[in-house]
Amino acid sequence: MKTTLKSFVTAFVMAAVLAVPAHADMSVRDGQVVESSGAPFVMRGINHAHLWAPNRTNQALKDIAATGANTVRIVLGNGVRWNRTSERSVRRLITQSKAAGLICVLEVHDTTGYGQTGEGAPKDAATIAQATDYWIGIKDALIGQEDYVILNIANEPSGNGVADSYWVDEHKAAIVRLRAAGLKNVIMVDGPNWGQDASKTMLQRAGEVFESDPLKNTMFSVHMYQVYDRPEVVRAYLDGFRSQGLALIVGEFGPDHEGEPVDEATIFDVTNAHGIGYLGWSWSGNGPKARNLDMVVKFNARHLTPWGDRLINGEGGIRATSKPAAIFRNAPEPKRGLFSRWFRVD
Template sequence: MKTRLSVAAATLLALVTSVVVLVQPAHAAVGLHVSDGRLVEANGTPFVLRGVNHAHTWYPSQTSSFANIKSLGANAVRVVLSNGHRWTRNDASDVANVISLCKANRLICVLEVHDTTGYGEEGAAATLASAADYWISLASVLRGQENYVIINIGNEPFGNSGYQNWASHTTSAVQRLRAAGFEHAIMVDAPNWGQDWTFTMRDNAQSVWNADPARNLIFSIHMYGVFDTAAEISDYLGRFRSAGLPIAVGEFGHDHSDGNPDEDSILSYTRQHGIGWLGWSWSGNSGGVEYLDMVNNFNVNSLTSWGQRLFNGTNGIRETAREATVYSGGTPPPTTAPPTTAPPTTAPPTTAPPTTQPPAGACTATYAVVGQWQGGFQGEVRVTAGGSALSGWRVSWTFASGQSVNQAWNATVTGNGASVSATNVSYNGNLGAGQSTTFGFIGSWSGSNPVPTLSCAAR
C-alpha cells in the first residue's frame, strides 16, 4: 500500500472555515456524471459507489478477482494502475482488458494511477502532469466508456510537503483531460497522503470544481488515522454536502499504522447520506499493513475479519450496494438502498402483479432479478401486506434450475436444497394493510435463471 505520517494536526478541524457554497451550473449528461452534487448515471439514476480497491498493477495475473469481488455484491472496483514512472506500465491493451473485465462482471470501473502517491515527500513519486499524459495516451480505449469508467487522475498526489500546489496541479490536469476530449466523470484525490489533514482539498474544492468546464468531478478523501472519530468524519464529509460538492471515500480501512479509523462511523454516515466508498483493499497488501487484506491470498472463500466486516457487516456492501442500471438496459432498480434504521414502508407497486395471490389479510410477494452476471445474480423480493396489517411474514419459493442463495439482507433466509424460506427481521415485520417492504440477496446460477413462483404468509 503506502506509508502515512503522523496527523496530529487533525485537531484543526474546528478552526478552519467551511467550503463556500455556490450554485452549480448544469452540463450535458454523458455517461456517469455529477448532478446536484451527486453521481448519477446517464439516465439520471443516482449511483452510489460500493466497492473495493484491487491492486491490479502489482498482481496482473489475478484477473479472477473482478468476478470474485462482484460475487460478494460490490457494484464498483477501484483498479490500481501504473503509468510506468514507478512500476511496470499498464499499457493500452491491459487497460482495455481491465475495462472489459469490469463490464463482464457488471462493475463500475474506477481507474487510478498509483505512481503519484506522496509526490513532494516521496522522491520516487510522479506528478499529476505525468498522470494526465498517461490518460491522454489511453484515449483510444477510454473514449466511449463513459457509462462504465471513472478516471481517478492520480492516487494521493501529494504527501505532507508541497501540498499547497494541490489546487493548481489538479486544475491543470483536469483541464488537460477536458481539452483532450475526455467527458468522463473524473475523480481527484486529496493531498497529505490522501487524508487532507491540512484541509487543502476541502478549502479549494469549489475553485477546482469551477475550473472544470464539464463540472463533472468527484472529490475523493482517504480515511485512515486522521478520521478516528465520528465528529471528524461527519464534519469533513458534511461540509462537502453543505456545499453541494460531490465527495466519495476512495480508500479506508479498519486500522492503520497512523491511527485507528472509525470505520463504523464511515459506513453509517455514508449510508445515511448516499455517499460512495471503496474499501482498501482486496488482497496482496504488504509492508506491515497485511491486515487490510479482505481475503487471504486472493481466495474469495477465505474472507478476513476486515473482509467480513466490509462485505457482510452492518452498512456493508451486501446491505447497501445497488448495481448500475446501465447493466440492466438503463432501467432503474425497483428500490433504493435501505436506510440505516428501520426502513419506512411504501405504497404497494402499481406494476408487476405478484407471482401469487394469497388470501385476503395475508400478503403477496414479487421477485425480481435486479442484476445478473456469469454464475451470479442479485435478487430482490417485495413483500406487500393484504387487506389487514401484518406483525410478521414468511416468503417461500423453490428454485427450478439449481439456483441458490449465498447471502441476504433485510430478511433471515434459509435454504434446504432448492427450497428457500425468508422471514422478516426485527424492523420490517410490522406492515400496515397495503404497505410494503423489500429484502435482497446474492445468488448463484448456471444454465438458466428463471423467476420462481413465490408464496407469502403471515407469521
C-alpha cells in the same frame, strides 16, 4: 419576413439538439454521481491492486462482483515509479469489469505521496502532470466508455508539507488538458496529504477545482485512515463537503492503518445516512504493514479476513447497501444457442 417550413424545421431541430445535456452518460449533478437516467449512483466497492498482481485480476474482479459490490477501483502504473500499464491492458481491464457488472475507477498510483521530504518520503513519485500525460496517451481506451469508467487522475497526489497551490493548480491544469483531449468521463480527484486531506486543502478549495472543469463533471475522493480516528472528525469532514454541494466518496478506508485506529463504524454510518460512496482498501496482497487491510487471504474469496467480513457482510456493508448500476441491470439478456442449457461457453 417569411418563415419557410424548412427554416422552421431547422430551428426546431437545433433547439432540440441544444436542449440535450453536454454529457448524457454517467456524470456529476447537484453534488451526486448520477447515471444517464439521472438516478443517483452510490458507489459500494473495493480497491484491487492490479499493478502488483496482474495475473490475479480477472478472477479478483469476478470475486469482487460476487460480494455484491457495484464498483471496483483498479491500481495502474504510468511508468514513472512502477511499470506502465499499457493501453491494451486498460482495454482488457474495462472489458473484464463490464463483464463482471462493475463500474471501473482507474487510478495512476505512481503519484502517491509526491513532494514529501524526509522520513517516509517516496522515491521517484510522479507528478500530477505526468499522470495526466498517461491518461492522454491511452485516451482511445477511455473515450466511448463514459458510462462505465471513472478517471481517477492521481492516487494520493501529494505528501505532507506540500504547498496547497500544488494540489489546486496542478489539478485545475490537468482537468483542462483532459477535457481538451476529448475525455468526457467523470473525473475523480484525490485529496492531498496522502489522500487524507489533513490540511483541509481539498475541503476548502475543491470548489475551485470543480469550476475548472468545463463539463462540471468532477468529483472528489478522501482516503480515511488514522486522521479519521474519532466520530466528530469523520462527521465534520463529510458534512463539510455535503454543505458545499460537491460530490465526494471515501475512496479508501479500513479498520486501522499501520497500527493506528480508524473510526470505520462512523464512516459506515455517515456514508449510508447521506448516500456517500465508499471503496474499501483492498482485496488482497497488501504488504506486512498493512496485511490486515486484506479482505481475503491470498486472493482466496472463500477465506475472508475480519476486515473483509465487516466490509462485505456487516451492518451498512456492501451486501446490505449496494445496488448495481442501472446500465447493468437494464442490459438485455444474452441470446442463448440451442445447446446452451447443456454447455457453457466462456
